[in-house]
Amino acid sequence: TWPFENDTSAIVKKLARRSLASEKRRNLMVVVAVALAAFLVCFAAVISVSIVQIQRNQVADTYEAVLGGMDESQVAALKELPDFARVGEYYLLGQEHSRQGYNASYVYCDSDMMYIARSQMELVKGRLPELADEIAVSESFLSVYGLNAKIGETVRLDTESFYGDYTVTGILEGAGEKEANIFAVAVSKAALTQWPGFDPAGYRAYVHFKNDRQLGQETMAARCREIAAQFGSSHVGMNSNYFASNSRSIDFVTIFGIAALVLAGGYVVIQSIFRISVNDRIQSYGQLRAIGATPKQIRRVVKKESRRLGGIGMLIGILLGVGGGLLLFPKGFHGAYYGAAVLLTAAICWIMVASSVHRPVKIAAGISPLEAMRFLAGQEKTHSRKKHRKLSPVTMGFANFGRDRKKSVSIAVSLSLGGILLLVVSSIALTRSPEQAARLFFPDGDYKLYLSSEQPEEEIMVAGNPLNEELRQELLSVDGVRNVLAARRSLHAKFGTSERAEAGMCDMLTDSNRMDVEAALVSGVMPADTHSILLGTNYQKHYTGMDVGSTMELTLGQKTVTVTISGLFDTAKTANGHGALTIDSAGLFAPEELFHELHPEIESFDYSWSIVSDPKKAESVENSLQEIVSGRSNLGMDTIATHIEYEKMQSSIIFGSLQALSWLLFLFGVVNLINTTLSNQISRKRENSILRSVGLTGKQLCRMSVIEGMCYALFASLTVLILGVPFSMVICAEVSKKSFAGTVVPYRFPFLQMGLFLLVLFGMEVILSVWMVRRQKKQSLVEQMRAQS
Incomplete structure (x- = not known):
């Protein structure tokens, strides 16, 4: 007997086609279920790979390090070094409050810097300013505060250092400006050099290495320290976001978590649909058995139906998933990643369909002709009852519900x-x-005043901390203000070892915050002497050498001391920064004695005040506080409303x-x-x-x-x-x-x-x-x- 003599594949295909043509409702349900499953898995996978790709795109060809304390000639010399593919020139003039209610962050940058910082601030239209009366601002700023001015038209600025009419030369696109109520304003070098607070050695150089893919973080950091020493740079900072995003892997936990939920839901639904379909057609399968069809052939008929319907559903779901991902994240497209997402979706959905029809296929293939002729769809085995109940529409409805418990459980689970x-x-x-x-950021009141300046905090405090008794009395005189509390005493710190250095805010341990900080400890103990400090876990995760018992150099202002890490604290539990992003939250805690030892000339280390006020007078209190802050330099104001809007987003x-x-x-x-x-x-x-x-x-x-x-x-x-x-x-x-x-x-x-x-x-x-x-x-x-x- 030759193999082709018993080849019944053509008959099986014809039977499968006839069955598909006769059960349009069943087909639609299966296709919808499979398409929904494929869409969920594919969409989750596409979103995950798109986010990773976007983050990699954001740091690609940007900068690996920043050198501070450079003058214009030194930045120009850096651009000539063969190590760097690009060097951006940047100067942060600082943040000033406007009488109109917004905060303006003034910056100067050249074209290389604008390209490097395109993920935070991008020039989408026009050009960078060149003359002293030219600026570049965002579209959102112009729509709210600039009377919808266009490029070439003038807008009025009313802050302390920049007041008057300025011509708009370019449109910027910044992230989260409206939510934080802080708008970036790019000024020209001519305006920068005329600014009263201009420091010729205040430039920052953002550098991007050639062959950065072949160089590791340690190699680039070591080279930057050599160049900084050669040029006399005051500080070198490595871009940790660059290395984290560049090496970030795809979130497979989320993908497989969603896939597991989809498998469970899809399995129950598709099995139920095919089981009902098999029950409806059980007599047809019995007739086929009676005329000579084998169980294997019946099994193949049902499998071909499921494969064809599953293939159609997968195609629709994958197209919707890929299309949805491209629609939401068009900049995250990556051909290889998208292809892997499609293959993963097809594999998961194929497993789901194959496992779902296994039991219905077994039922269809195992039915005998005699059993099939006796079987009536809708007359499933009912469970015996000891009592005879009075028939009514209600009792009959309950009886119908209890006919097939497997079906009821299937529906309830799905x-x-x-x-x-x-x-x-x-x-x-x-x-x-x-x-x-x-x-969490406003435990006492709805408003905070804090030091906000490009000038170092210790210099401001030495010259006379603006958070003084005179300001306190002025605040208390505002109608609705009940109390003014010192929320934080802090200084900006630089810390690390000879190989690695970081920077962040160092808060003073006081009687008011000691219990909260102790509750946030994850390892170690509270400082027992002057030269012991606490370090945030976010730094320790990136620098394994910074652990409990390790020593490091701590610089507060211009003075450096060797300290020991006595404990690590959870930075999420002590987040106390300002603005929506809270980037100035405490990264370290040090004893009060250490602050006074390094800076005995400073009388008040107050960095942030909480304003306790009457909620019924919130509007008048906020307006009065805005007026007070606008009349003083080096002060910023933070409100709970800003944080609420950010959290809502x-x-x-x-x-x-x-x-x-x-x-x-x-x-x-x-x-x-x-x-x-x-x-x-x-x-x-x-x-x-x-x-x-x-x-x-x-x-x-x-x-x-x-x-x-x-x-x-x-x-x-x-x-x-x-x-x-x-x-x-x-x-x-x-x-x-x-x-x-x-x-x-x-x-x-x-x-x-x-x-x-x-x-x-x-x-x-x-x-x-x-x-x-x-x-x-x-x-x-x-x-x-x-x-x-």
Whole structure:
């Protein structure tokens, strides 16, 4: 017997095509389920690789190090060195408050620097200023404060150092300007040199190495220190973001986490759909067996159907996922990464489809011709009952619900997955609300005044700290201000070893903050002597040599001392910076004695004040504080409203994405519910017509169907509540501890989100049941009784 003599593949293909043509509803449900699964996995993978690629693009060809304390000739000399592919010239004039209410950050940079800093500030239109009365500003600044001026038109600046009309030569694009209410203003070198605070040796040089891919961080850092010593640079800082982003890997945890949820949801739904389909066609499979079809051939027919439907669904889902990723992150496209995301999606979805149809295929192939002829779809085995109950539409609805427990459990599981995730995410969002997160930075009041200047803090304090008694009394005289508290005593510090150096704010340990800092300790002990300090974990993670017991050089101002790291603290629990990004949060804590030892000439180390005020007079208090700050240099003002807006933006991105994922997973259950409801009504068409012929009214039939649907929805709702509430309470407690320095915030149930979930769930079931009954009523009883199933 030759192999081709028993080749029945053509017949199997024809049977599969005929089956696909006859079951359009089943086909649509499977395609939708697979497409939804493929979209979720592909979209998650594409987003993950796009974010990584965008971050790499942002640091690619930018800068690896910055050299401070350079003059114009030294920057020019750096540009001639063969080590560097590009050197950017930069000067930060400082931040000044405007009478109109915004904060202007004045900078000077050349074209090389503008290219290097394009991820933070980009010239999107026009040119950089060249004359003293020319500036470049953002479109958002012009729309709010510049009367929508265009390039070539004039705008008025009203800050202390820059007052008058200036011609707009270029349009900048900066990140987060509106949220922080700080707008970058690029000035010309002519305006810089005329500025009263100009220091010829105040330039910064941002350098980008040639062959940076072949050079490691240590090699580039060592070379920068040599060049800094050669040119007399006061400080060398390495761009840690460059090295972190350049070597960042793809977030596979998120991808495979979503894939696991999708596999669970898709498996339940697709298996349910094919099981119902097999039950509906079981007599056809029995007829095929009777005329000689083997179990293997039946198995191949069902598998071919699933493969074809799965392939169509995967193609649609992958196209939607890739398209969505390109639409959201067009700059994150990477051909190889996108190709890997598509292959990963295809593999996961193929496994899901193959495993989902395994059981239905086994049922179809294992049925004997005699069993198939006896089997009636819709007449599943019912569970015996000891009591005979009175028949009514309600009891019949409950009986229909209990006919097939596997089907009921399948629907409840598929509906519950999205509901539980939605409950957990919504609960976390309520636990870490933007108002509560912002309040961490404002434990005493809604406003802060702090030192904000390009000039070093120790120089300002030596000359006479503006946060003095005179200012305190002026603040207390404002109507609505109740108290003024010293929130932080700090100095800018440089610290590290001979190989590695860093910079950040060093806060003084005082009686008011000692307990909070001690609660944030993750290892070591509190400083026991003058030359012991605490270091933030964010620095220790990047520099493994900086650990408990290690020594390092600490520079406060111009004075350096050797200190020992006595402990490490969690910087997330002690975040106390200003502005939306809080970049001046404490990186170190040192004893008060060390501050006085290094700077005995400073009387007050106050860096930040908290303003306690009457909430009912918030508007007048804020206006008065703005006037006070605008009349003084070297002072900045921070408000809780700025932090709330930033937290809202972050929450909408993070929690909004997770809630969208929850609703998409819920769609798996919706597909399963729709398919099951329609299949039940179609398979019971003959049964319902018999009931109607013996006196069941259309209203009673509708009530029976609705009761059955309500049972599915109620079963799913109880599953969400019973499993989801305890799980979300545990998760929220952990999130609360990490977000609020160990404090557990009382759990809040998300009534709005879950109310919407229940409304959609119950409403959809009622609509489906009523629609199917009305559709059946359009046919005569005779036609329905003639139907085979």
